[in-house]
Amino acid sequence: MVGTTTAALALTCGAISTPAQASPVQPAEPATPTVLRTVRVDVNGDGKADTVTVTALGGTQYELKVVTAKSTAAVTFGSTDPLESRSVWGGAARLDGVKGAELIVRTSTPDASGGFAVYTWRKGALVAEAAPASPSTRAGWWTGSAQAIRFLTSHGRAYVDVAKLALAGTSSGLRAKIVRSVWRGGKWVKVSTRSVKLSASKTDYYTDLQAPSILLNQAKVDMDGDGKLDTVSYRLLAGERTQTKIVTAKGKVITRTIHNQDFGDAPLIAGIDGVPGSELAYIDGDGYSWKVLTVRKGKLVVSPSPEGNPTWLRSPEQFNEGYDLALVNGQWQVITNSKSTGGDPITVTWWRYLWISGAWVRQNTWTTTVTESEVGTLCRSFCGVDVTQL
Incomplete structure (x- = not known):
């Protein structure tokens, strides 16, 4: 479906001196704060959505801010997670036994990877929630190959499992020493310790940070056209x-739940086919293809590739570099390309399709050659349209 275009922002700086006298050292201009994530979720527990923003302040400093109907609260925290990945935001979720969502942010450092903090609303302020008991010697909230944290609810009570993980010898699966805590009296209280072998199906629940539902991102976009x-x-x-x-906009709810093994990163939102509205493009679990979903008759359904396949494939012999979309003479067009592997120059095969009567129809094909240095100029992903990652 048809989309729009985006722009990037660049920052330059310089210094001036004269032969007679060096100019005084100018203080570095403060970094421009950059909002990395904005979501709407009930944080203070009044049942109304609040506005949550995560902002990069410069260097390794970030701000987490919540604006409610009556007040504003903010905290700053440090993290060495890269700004471009937006990975400092871990999500919003109901974790403890108090009304309102907790806010998860990544606080990794070179000496302590996998660390994060959990902030919660208390008496009009954001406060850091103390971590539960752990079977590991390292304190605080953290996950990695050796530890996972799982939040769960049982009989109306909030629990958290902190699992120390190890390979289960020569057999499949993992062994875990799990410390369980319950939310009681405004804090996490240890209730049990157990050692178990996790089957392959159970390991999915002890990977990184798990909870019944963690809100990662939101976007406002016309999906149904x-x-x-x-x-x-x-x-x-x-x-x-x-x-x-x-x-x-009319209040209809459409959902689609998938397993992460089937799809990789968060989906892209882009206008891909010739129907008004946007599509969701997921990177397939193997990392070599896309699956595109679109809204049709109130459901999220698969939108076939230009070749008519359920996945937008990269062939085993040649690698599809992307889909270049454009509106040409009133018709929606996509040009795909595949390049040969190895060699210089490299042969590129191109296919042009038009969106006609609800389907992609091939028009023509041709080949060109490019040098190894020119390969980077080829379209990757989805080009010519506004692309937003959830």
Whole structure:
């Protein structure tokens, strides 16, 4: 479906001196704060959505801010996670036994990778929630190959499992020493310790940070093609699953839940086919193809590739570099390309398709050659349209 275009921002600086006298050292201009993530979720527990923003302040400093109907609270924290990955934001989720969502941010350092902090709303302020007991010697909230944290609810009570992980010898699966805590009296209280072998299906629940539902991102975009903005939410569910939820401007709810092994990174939102509205493009679990979902008759369904396949494939022999989309003479067009492996110059095969009567129809094909240095100029992903990652 048809989209728009985006722009990038660049920052330059310089210094001036004269032969007679060096100019005084000018203080570095402060970095421009950059908002990395904005979501709407109930944080203070009043049942109304609050505005949560994560902002890069410069260097390794970030701000987490919550604006409610009556007040504003903010905290700063440090993290060495790269700004471009937006990975400092871990999500919003109901974790403890108090109304309102907790906010998860990554606080990794070169000496302590995998660390994070959990902030919660208390008496009009954001406060750091103390971590539960752990079977590991390292204190605080952290996950990695040796430790996972799982939040769960049982009989209306909030629990958290902190699992120390190890390979289960020569057999498949993992062994885990799990310390379970319950939310009681405003804090996590240890209730049990057990050692278990995790089956392959159970390991999905003890990977990194798990919770029944973690809100990762939201976007406002027209998905159903009625010209009105819909709300798209992307959540991480327990068991290595993700859920995409669309609430249309008319209030209709459309959801799709998938397993992370089937799809990789968060989906892209882009206008891909010739129908009004946007599509969701997921990188397939193997990393070599795309699956595109679109709204049709109130459901998220697969949008076939230009070749008519359910996945937008890269062939084993040649690697599809992308899909270049454009509106040409009133018709929606896509040009795909595949390049030969190895050699210089490299042969590139091109195919041009038009969107006609609800399907892609091939028009023509041709070949060109490019040098190894020119390969980077070829379209990768989806080009010519506005692309947003959830």
